[in-house]
Amino acid sequence: MPYRLVRSRARRRLSLVMTPQGELEARAPMRLSVERIEAFIRASADWIERAKAQADAARAAFGQTLLLEDGGFVLFRGAKARLCWGKSTRAVLNFPEGREIWLKARDGLQAEKELHALLKREARSVIDRAYAKMAVRAKRLPVKFWKLSSSRSRWGSASAARATVNLSWRLVFIDDALIEYVAAHELAHLVEGNHSQAFWKEVEAILPDWKRRHQALRAVRMELLPFYDD
Ligand SMILES: [Zn+2]
Structure with missing residues (x-):
């Protein structure tokens, strides 16, 4: 073995x-x-x-979510991004091929570290865009900022008392539309703590088509995403 x-x-x-x-x-x-x-x-x-x-x-x-080699792939914003051994480490959008992630390292362990760090960096801006878009639609607006978490069991959490929203960097693996749903969900929790009817009404006010996104999100298995151990 x-x-x-x-x-x-x-x-x-x-x-x-x-x-x-x-x-x-x-x-x-x-x-x-x-x-x-x-x-x-x-x-x-x-x-x-x-x-x-x-x-x-x-x-x-x-489905496999990571194949760490030159020409391999990683799940990124809901689709497979191609991994390329390049001169610098960055995520690029390359039409018509789609998204590519370039890694400078050649060695497997080093490439893994680089990819991990890059995904967390990307997560910050990708989530921030989705969150900002939802936050302006929320009824109550006490929260301008959100915090990046490393949770591997919850996409997000919110505390109405402390007026804080935490969002997992692992959201970077899933589609932007689903990230928006998670942001809307947590923003609604700032108004309604539990999953009552009033809560779902609040979600709907922020994101009218929340239902199909909610369903799509339930199909995602967080424990099968890459970098489970971080
Ligand atoms: Zn909830």
């Missing part, structure tokens, strides 16, 4: 993780010997087999 070894100083004991991409990761303390790690992997064969089958099935149902 091929695996990726990730050592860290903060780690006290060995653990195995199956990534959504179906790759085995061994997270180990700095000094643990490779023999011990591989013995543990052999002893965990049953768990690995089950976890891999689950990851593969989920990916088959959802």
Whole structure:
């Protein structure tokens, strides 16, 4: 079984993780010997087999979201952006081919880091545009700013008491229309805390066609998006 070894100083004991991409990761303390790690992997064969089958099935149902190589792709704003090994690291719009993301690094791990950082940077501006568009339509306007979160279980959250909206950088993977829906949803929560009828009326006032966007969003499996571990 091929695996990726990730050592860290903060780690006290060995653990195995199956990534959504179906790759085995061994997270180990700095000094643990490779023999011990591989013995543990052999002893965990049953768990690995089950976890891999689950990851593969989920990916088959959802579609692959990242192929990190020159000419590969990553899910970006609801469509696959082509990955190119370029001279600088940036996202470009190239007609008629569509979006491309250029990465300077050639090495896999470094390219992964660059892509991760680039996506988070892009997230800020992409989400900001969607949020600003929705915010001007909201009834109550106490919130000019929103905060970028790293949540991997919630697209957004809002606190009426603190008048704050948090939006996950992972929104950058999905379509702009769905980002707008999430922004509208959280803005409505500043007026209505729970999912009451009054709440949905508020959502509708901001975004009249919210229903189809809401449905489309429910089909997205957050746990299958790339960079699950950040
Ligand atoms: Zn809600």
